[in-house]
Amino acid sequence: MTFHDQVLWQLYRKGDKQALGRLVERYYGVLKQYGLKFMVDESVVEDCIQELFLQLWQNRSNINETNSVKHYLLKALRHHVFQHLRFQKRMPFDELEWDISLTESADSETLLIQQETLTSLTTNIQAQLATLPAREREALYLRYYENLSIPEIAEVMNVNRQSVSNFLQKGLIKLRSKWLGPVFLSFCIFFSKKLPLRRVSRKRFFILSMKIAEKYQ
The missing domain is CATH 1.10.10 (Arc Repressor Mutant, subunit A)
Structure with a gap:
């Protein structure tokens, strides 16, 4: 059974760990791929994602509804990555490298012909x-x-x-x-x-x- 993002979000906000787990499974790959675009180490991105979902769980009673879980998570991860960069005293965003590779997600189908x-x-x-x-x-x-x-x-x-x-x-x-x-x-x-x-x-x-x-x- 597939649950809509908003349903899972509502369940998570009410304290359903399985709902949050499904959101992690659904968006982990998307978040990791986006985080890696900021040219930081893979381990840093993974730590930021883990910290993001940990904070979401700890602050679930204060988290608002959202029209798009995906863009909420992307924005939140961006914030976590930038916090890491500021802590490391890295350069401002406009001077950061942005990885331009169009890497496919793990579940995307590859071209079989041509x-x-x-x-x-x-x-x-x-x-x-x-x-x-x-x-x-x-x-x-x-x-x-x-x-x-x-x-x-x-x-x-x-x-x-x-x-x-x-x-x-x-x-x-x-x-x-x-x-x-x-x-x-x-x-x-x-x-x-x-x-x-x-x-x-x-x-x-x-x-x-x-x-x-x-x-x-």
Whole structure:
């Protein structure tokens, strides 16, 4: 039986350990992947996630409802990672490295046909993303990889909605000028026609198709 996030959240707030455990199982991979983008050690990210869920349990009676458990957890983890960086007297966020790799989650399906072509395309994406400022890269990651809305991204990044829109717009404009052309569009049209989406690495294809959709809408 699959429980909706909000149901699990309500149960957890009432003291149900199993509900919190299910949320840990559901979002641990997403949180770890996001945390690693800040170029900190894997053990640090794991400690931050553990501390996050421990604090959630200890403070459950004071935790509010949320419209999106996922973006609540992402925002909370971001806070924990930044606390660690400040404690270590690391540089401010705008000077931090942001890992641009589009690593697949453990349960995503990999491309079975034409893997080399798709790998080449995603390598191109990664190279171009690396040229963007860190905040633009983070906004694009949250928008297209984690599928968060602009208000949700604003909460996660602790900025206003207009800033998020600006990050996305500037990033997309730069990407368009570099690699979103007719030839690239042809590749993606070929993929969408020749391969069922379930046969393609979903998040990679989603990123590709969304960029093209915004360019050619």
